[in-house]
Amino acid sequence: MHNLRVQRFAALLVTLSLTGMSVLQPAAAAIISTRAAIELGQRQARIDHINQVLARDEVRDMLVGMGVDPDDASSRINSLTDEELMALDQDMKNLPASGTGGLEVISIVAIVLIVLELLHVTNFFNEF
Amino acid sequence: MPRWALLWAAMAVVLLSAGCSSQGRLAKAALLEKSEGRPVELTGTPFHAQTTDQCGPAALATVLEAAGIETDPETIAAQVYIPARHGSLQIELLAATRNYGLLPYPVEPDLVTLLGEIQSGHPVLVLQNLGIGMLPIWHYAVVVGYLPQSNQFVLRSGKYRRHLVPALKFFRTWRRADTWGVVVLTPGESLAGRNEETVVAAVANLEAVGQTVAAAAAYQAAVREWPGYATAWLGLGNANYALGRLPLAEQAYQRVRVLDAGNVIALNNLALVQADLGRVVEALETIKTALSEAEASDALRGLVLQTRTEIRHRRPDAGI
Numbered sequence: 001m002h003n004l005r006v007q008r009f010a011a012l013l014v015t016l017s018l019t020g021m022s023v024l025q026p027a028a029a030a031i032i033s034t035r036a037a038i039e040l041g042q043r044q045a046r047i048d049h050i051n052q053v054l055a056r057d058e059v060r061d062m063l064v065g066m067g068v069d070p071d072d073a074s075s076r077i078n079s080l081t082d083e084e085l086m087a088l089d090q091d092m093k094n095l096p097a098s099g100t101g102g103l104e105v106i107s108i109v110a111i112v113l114i115v116l117e118l119l120h121v122t123n124f125f126n127e128f
Numbered sequence: 129m130p131r132w133a134l135l136w137a138a139m140a141v142v143l144l145s146a147g148c149s150s151q152g153r154l155a156k157a158a159l160l161e162k163s164e165g166r167p168v169e170l171t172g173t174p175f176h177a178q179t180t181d182q183c184g185p186a187a188l189a190t191v192l193e194a195a196g197i198e199t200d201p202e203t204i205a206a207q208v209y210i211p212a213r214h215g216s217l218q219i220e221l222l223a224a225t226r227n228y229g230l231l232p233y234p235v236e237p238d239l240v241t242l243l244g245e246i247q248s249g250h251p252v253l254v255l256q257n258l259g260i261g262m263l264p265i266w267h268y269a270v271v272v273g274y275l276p277q278s279n280q281f282v283l284r285s286g287k288y289r290r291h292l293v294p295a296l297k298f299f300r301t302w303r304r305a306d307t308w309g310v311v312v313l314t315p316g317e318s319l320a321g322r323n324e325e326t327v328v329a330a331v332a333n334l335e336a337v338g339q340t341v342a343a344a345a346a347y348q349a350a351v352r353e354w355p356g357y358a359t360a361w362l363g364l365g366n367a368n369y370a371l372g373r374l375p376l377a378e379q380a381y382q383r384v385r386v387l388d389a390g391n392v393i394a395l396n397n398l399a400l401v402q403a404d405l406g407r408v409v410e411a412l413e414t415i416k417t418a419l420s421e422a423e424a425s426d427a428l429r430g431l432v433l434q435t436r437t438e439i440r441h442r443r444p445d446a447g448i
Contacts, residue, residue, distance in 0.1 A: 063210065065212070066210045066211060066212035066213060067210065067211030067212050068209075068210060068211065069206065072206045072207065075207075076207060076208075076220065076223065076224075078337070079223040079224065079226055079227045079337050080219065080220075080223050080337070081333045081336045081337060082336070084219045084222070084223065084333075087219060088217070088219060092217070093213075095217050095218070095219070096217070096218065096255065096257075096264065096266045096305065097184075097210060097213040097214065097215030097216060097217055097266060098181070098183045098184045098215035098216055098255070098266045098267055098268045112259075112260065112263060113259060113265075116260065120297065121260075121300070122258060122259065122260065122300075122301070123256075123258060123293060123297050123298070123300075123301050
């Protein structure tokens with residue numbers, strides 16, 4: 001995760017040096033020229049693009065790190081939209097995934113569920 | 129620990145059950161009305177008994193097959209299963225569906241709409257939380273029927289081909305998973321009864337991942353259903369443009385213009401089509417209109433100016 005931030009920052013630096021800092025430093029209080037507004041828009045677009053490229057690699061690496069076949073991981077990220085890529089990049093470890101979690105929580109869950117199930121709040125034991 | 133857990137569970141029960149009974153009666157009445165007392169069950173929907181952790185691939189294979197795709201959970205698992213998470217993510221289920229050129233459409237989060245989808249022949253892939261909020265147990269299943277006499281939904285779920293769940297109980301497990309559900313639509317099929325904005329956003333995702341032919345067909349169905357919805361026409365124009373169907377793209381952009389005269393994006397894209405069709409002077413006129421519609425602060429203005437530059441380069445003598 002730390003590495004990710006470093007990469008992001010590096011990407012930002014590269015982008016800024018590409019577009020030139022002058023846009024961000026008006027000489028005095030004045031309206032921003034149309035030209036600058038356009039360049040600002042382009043700069044944001046470039047940052048977004050670079051972040052997406054990074055996200056693509058990161059999500060692929062995360063999938064592989066979580067046991068997905070590398071070839072499958074590559075084709076899987078190709079069918080994601082940019083928004084979906086960003087969502088996975090930010091939160092892949094916490095998004096809901098079907099299947100049960102770690103063993104340590106199972107015993108607590110079981111006790112709670114037995115009670116809830118008896119009171120007809122949940123519907124777990126009918127499923128498995 | 130067990131004593132603490134029991135106490136906690138008892139508190140949770142009190143909190144969760146508050147207000148449920150009146151809600152339950154309302155839901156039942158609405159479902160009865162929608163069903164007109166007649167049971168509905170998509171008995172032809174295939175079934176795959178889930179192996180360990182494989183409810184995602186099993187459920188997705190089920191709805192894809194119901195939409196006419198030949199596949200099986202093993203094939204799907206390679207596209208959606210994450211070993212370390214012991215499961216599959218919603219985002220990847222959507223992405224895998226698009227991979228087959230099909231349109232995943234998120235259903236509105238209520239039981240009556242869910243029933244409507246089943247009545248129109250679409251099994252609904254749902255995420256459930258079979259545990260509770262803080263101790264979630266996520267599970268994918270496919271809703272294939274509703275029985276008004278017993279007020280139960282019929283699910284393809286886990287090991288059970290025909291799992292009957294009381295409506296309110298199902299709703300609770302569904303709501304604890306943010307009432308997430310999708311149907312798999314074949315691009316071009318009728319979109320009647322669905323939300324136009326949700327549809328067009330879903331089609332735009334299909335377009336964004338390069339399923340352009342499928343997206344064009346789905347946009348076509350969208351403009352048939354909602355002829356007054358400018359964004360659907362814009363999407364149709366863009367998909368057709370990407371496919372090189374310039375006259376069709378032009379028609380679609382012109383339709384946006386009729387519906388929403390100040391739509392800068394449509395004007396910009398229309399100008400590109402006109403230029404591609406060799407009508408550069410007309411294209412530059414359209415750009416002029418686009419620039420007059422775009423506010424000075426509009427981020428789109430820069431793009432329109434770029435388009436103008438590009439069009440001018442095609443015929444340097446054509447100034448405004």
